[in-house]
Amino acid sequence: DSGVTQTPKHLITATGQRVTLRCSPRSGDLSVYWYQQSLDQGLQFLIQYYNGEERAKGNILERFSAQQFPDLHSELNLSSLELGDSALYFCASSVGTGSYEQYFGPGTRLTVT
Amino acid sequence: AQKITQTQPGMFVQEKEAVTLDCTYDTSDQSYGLFWYKQPSSGEMIFLIYQGSYDEQNATEGRYSLNFQKARKSANLVISASQLGDSAMYFCAMRGYGGYQKVTFGTGTKLQVIP
Numbered sequence A: 001d002s003g004v005t006q007t008p009k010h011l012i013t014a015t016g017q018r019v020t021l022r023c024s025p026r027s028g029d030l031s032v033y034w035y036q037q038s039l040d041q042g043l044q045f046l047i048q049y050y051n052g053e054e055r056a057k058g059n060i061l062e063r064f065s066a067q068q069f070p071d072l073h074s075e076l077n078l079s080s081l082e083l084g085d086s087a088l089y090f091c092a093s094s095v096g097t098g099s100y101e102q103y104f105g106p107g108t109r110l111t112v113t
Numbered sequence B: 001a002q003k004i005t006q007t008q009p010g011m012f013v014q015e016k017e018a019v020t021l022d023c024t025y026d027t028s029d030q031s032y033g034l035f036w037y038k039q040p041s042s043g044e045m046i047f048l049i050y051q052g053s054y055d056e057q058n059a060t061e062g063r064y065s066l067n068f069q070k071a072r073k074s075a076n077l078v079i080s081a082s083q084l085g086d087s088a089m090y091f092c093a094m095r096g097y098g099g100y101q102k103v104t105f106g107t108g109t110k111l112q113v114i115p
Helices: none
Strands: A005-007 A010-013 A019-024 A031-038 A042-050 A053-057 A064-068 A074-078 A087-094 A108-112 B003-005 B010-014 B019-021 B024-026 B032-039 B046-052 B064-069 B074-079 B088-096 B103-105 B109-114
Touching: A005 A087, A010 A019, A019 A087, A019 A108, A031 A074, A042 A064, A042 A074, A042 B103, A074 A087, B003 B088, B003 B103, B010 B019, B019 B109, B024 B074, B032 B064, B032 B074, B046 B064, B046 B074, B074 B088
Parallel strands: A010 A108, B010 B109
Antiparallel strands: A005 A019, A019 A074, A031 A042, A031 A087, A042 A053, A064 A074, A087 A108, B003 B024, B019 B074, B032 B046, B032 B088, B064 B074, B088 B103, B088 B109
């Protein structure tokens, strides 16, 4: 158990819908990272927050957004969902923004039908 | 821009033997970090080892060592004394430091340990 929690574990929804994925980092970790893992795209870095502020951005679509709240939990919002958004979404946390060791959560499996 | 290349989609190794998983990278950053992660069939991502670009010594963590050759831009993972539980996908990744840096992953290598 990495100490990072993600909810829900599984999510099935229809195209065009909007969903919110939630992540609670390990106690004491200030950075949260979001990743998408799909069969065709592999593991893609989406975005990083550090202590509430956006710190780095990867291949995140405009339909996706994220935020980190004062209690350091983070949410990833996915809107106007398409079939291609079906993937495993990981959250990871680390102590600092440049820290090398990231602890991954168990992931949320999103299926868009 | 950063790029990670893992040229071995799949590998087999005999139990108790050592195995090397290849990783080459490309970056214009002067300072960066290289990582290896393990993903078992259960799906979780497990951090294995880290190497900083300015570290002169190769990183080691138990049975894992990172063979870092900066001039060749390679960061190969060496697993000694393979165990059945080592069967998994292995991902190489990198991140620059300073400024607004993103994390880049390779496509992974599927390792299967044979009894």
